[in-house]
Amino acid sequence: xxxxxxxxxxxxxxxxxxxxxxxxxxxxxxxxxxxxxxxxxxxxxxxxxxxxxxxxxxxxxxxxxxxxxxxxxxxxxxxxxxxxxxxxxxxxxxxxxxxxxxxxxxxxxxxxxxxxxxxxxxxxxxxxxxxxxxxxxxxxxxxxxxxxxxxxxxxxxxxxxxxxxxxxxxxxxxxxxxxxxxxxxxxxxxxxxxxxxxxxxxxxxxxxxxxxxxx
Amino acid sequence: xxxxxxxxxxxxxxxxxxxxxxxxxxxxxxxxxxxxxxxxxxxxxxxxxxxxxxxxxxxxxxxxxxxxxxxxxxxxxxxxxxxxxxxxxxxxxxxxxxxxxxxxxxxxxxxxxxxxxxxxxxxxxxxxxxxxxxxxxxxxxxxxxxxxxxxxxxxxxxxxxxxxxxxxxxxxxxxxxxxxxxxxxxxxxxxxxxxxxxxxxxxxxxxxxxxxxxxxxxxxxxxxxxxxxxxxxxxxxxxxxxxxxxxxxxxxxxxxxxxxxxxxxxxxxxxxxxxxxxxxxxxxxxxxxxxxx
Numbered sequence: 001x002x003x004x005x006x007x008x009x010x011x012x013x014x015x016x017x018x019x020x021x022x023x024x025x026x027x028x029x030x031x032x033x034x035x036x037x038x039x040x041x042x043x044x045x046x047x048x049x050x051x052x053x054x055x056x057x058x059x060x061x062x063x064x065x066x067x068x069x070x071x072x073x074x075x076x077x078x079x080x081x082x083x084x085x086x087x088x089x090x091x092x093x094x095x096x097x098x099x100x101x102x103x104x105x106x107x108x109x110x111x112x113x114x115x116x117x118x119x120x121x122x123x124x125x126x127x128x129x130x131x132x133x134x135x136x137x138x139x140x141x142x143x144x145x146x147x148x149x150x151x152x153x154x155x156x157x158x159x160x161x162x163x164x165x166x167x168x169x170x171x172x173x174x175x176x177x178x179x180x181x182x183x184x185x186x187x188x189x190x191x192x193x194x195x196x197x198x199x200x201x202x203x204x205x206x207x208x209x210x211x212x213x214x215x
Numbered sequence: 216x217x218x219x220x221x222x223x224x225x226x227x228x229x230x231x232x233x234x235x236x237x238x239x240x241x242x243x244x245x246x247x248x249x250x251x252x253x254x255x256x257x258x259x260x261x262x263x264x265x266x267x268x269x270x271x272x273x274x275x276x277x278x279x280x281x282x283x284x285x286x287x288x289x290x291x292x293x294x295x296x297x298x299x300x301x302x303x304x305x306x307x308x309x310x311x312x313x314x315x316x317x318x319x320x321x322x323x324x325x326x327x328x329x330x331x332x333x334x335x336x337x338x339x340x341x342x343x344x345x346x347x348x349x350x351x352x353x354x355x356x357x358x359x360x361x362x363x364x365x366x367x368x369x370x371x372x373x374x375x376x377x378x379x380x381x382x383x384x385x386x387x388x389x390x391x392x393x394x395x396x397x398x399x400x401x402x403x404x405x406x407x408x409x410x411x412x413x414x415x416x417x418x419x420x421x422x423x424x425x426x427x428x429x430x431x432x433x434x435x436x437x438x439x440x441x442x443x444x445x446x447x448x449x450x451x452x453x454x455x456x457x458x459x460x461x462x463x464x465x466x467x468x469x470x471x472x473x474x475x476x477x478x479x480x481x482x483x484x485x486x487x488x489x490x491x492x493x494x495x496x497x498x499x500x501x502x503x504x505x506x507x508x
Contacts, residue, residue, distance in 0.1 A: 038224065038225060038504060039222060039505075040506055041506070042505075042506035053504070053505060055504065064361070067302065068302050069298060070297065071291070071294035073294075089288065090289070090292060091286050091287025092285065092295070094356070097234055097360055097362075098359070098362060099362065100362030100501070100502070102362075106233070106287070108287070135287075136288050137287065205361070206361070
């Protein structure tokens with residue numbers, strides 16, 4: 001089993017919903033993004049193309065971050081999900097330096113809040129209890145592994161059932177993001193990647209990402 | 216990375232900051248200390264200079280302290296022994312610890328058991344191996360980062376070792392000047408050769424890097440003509456190469472040099488070595504993700 005995503009670029013409208021859903025789901029502090037929407041352009045006037053890419057950790061099959069981590073804090077599960085064990089991270093930042101996609105963040109200020117000088121919002125208060133983040137460690141997208149694990153435990157199928165699927169996938173209003181098992185040849189995600197010619201983002205980085213993009 | 220505008224993130228070439236800003240300065244400093252500590256030990260072991268070996272040991276301890284300051288959770292440092300199979304930082308940490316331990320034993324034996332020549336030689340050689348490892352691993356830790364093309368070069372470890380050796384030789388020169396000066400001439404000759412080698416390696420590195428990718432070419436441009444030019448031309452080129460080589464050549468023809476001039480060369484070389492580490496780490500730029508081909 002290897003979880004992966006396929007993102008249809010023509011369907012993406014750059015609404016940032018995936019980024020916000022991720023922030024809400026994981027109670028991410030200010031300046032921490034596990035999911036971003038990159039907006040760029042290529043070509044010259046009048047032949048200009050706008051590029052919108054929803055990006056997050058690629059959960060690479062050959063992750064540089066796992067290799068460089070000196071403590072084993074950055075790990076890869078059997079289902080391909082790369083995650084950071086907060087209790088083992090020393091904060092050397094080698095993983096941040098080594099990730100060619102720059103999809104990792106260091107959570108430095110444990111007291112940071114969205115409205116400095118005011119009371120914490122209810123969401124921030126709940127987050128400190130439900131999803132506490134340890135300062136001084138590296139953070140990244142975990143493919144919503146909590147949702148996947150609890151969903152599977154309930155007999156649900158990630159990518160099919162909402163409660164077992166990453167937040168960024170289910171929030172997407174245009175259904176541009178697909179999720180599923182890359183190791184299952186009959187899965188919906190493999191069909192989409194095959195039929196629509198999905199490709200890795202910057203394959204030259206040679207890390208075998210689990211996220212494919214469809215032009 | 217909080218000062219990066221969200222809409223510019225990885226859309227424009229992005230400078231590496233994790234290993235150069237804030238706490239990141241300490242890892243750059245640790246790399247510098249590791250280089251000169253290794254270089255000084257190797258040079259001191261060759262000339263059998265006990266004070267030099269002791270100073271190398273102290274510098275390695277300082278490197279360890281600098282490393283600890285760099286870490287957000289220094290009390291978890293023991294976990295850094297866990298992954299030597301794949302991580303250069305883990306390997307380096309083990310090299311530093313072994314170097315400190317073996318050099319300590321060598322110093323004890325040399326000072327209080329001078330007749331144990333077999334044991335002294337064994338530990339001296341073992342410490343020498345780890346002095347070299349401590350010096351070269353910093354280069355491998357940097358060059359392993361394939362995401363930053365200006366770092367991802369096989370020349371970087373050679374450059375770091377050579378630079379560490381020049382710094383180490385410079386410190387040994389200062390130590391020799393303060394004590395028995397019989398080996399001063401030979402030491403000066405070695406420094407001349409290593410300095411010229413360093414200048415050539417820097418030149419080859421920059422030349423070679425311009426051909427690796429557009430991001431690397433931009434990084435070299437920043438180094439030699441952009442925002443990092445003062446650091447490169449004044450710190451690395453002037454202090455690290457021109458002043459020491461000029462003094463070295465002058466002393467070669469003059470036959471003898473005043474201590475003031477030699478101390479100028481020594482300080483200049485050390486500044487140059489520090490500037491080189493900072494310049495290379497600061498030059499690190501990530502290839503933008505957009506536009507994607």
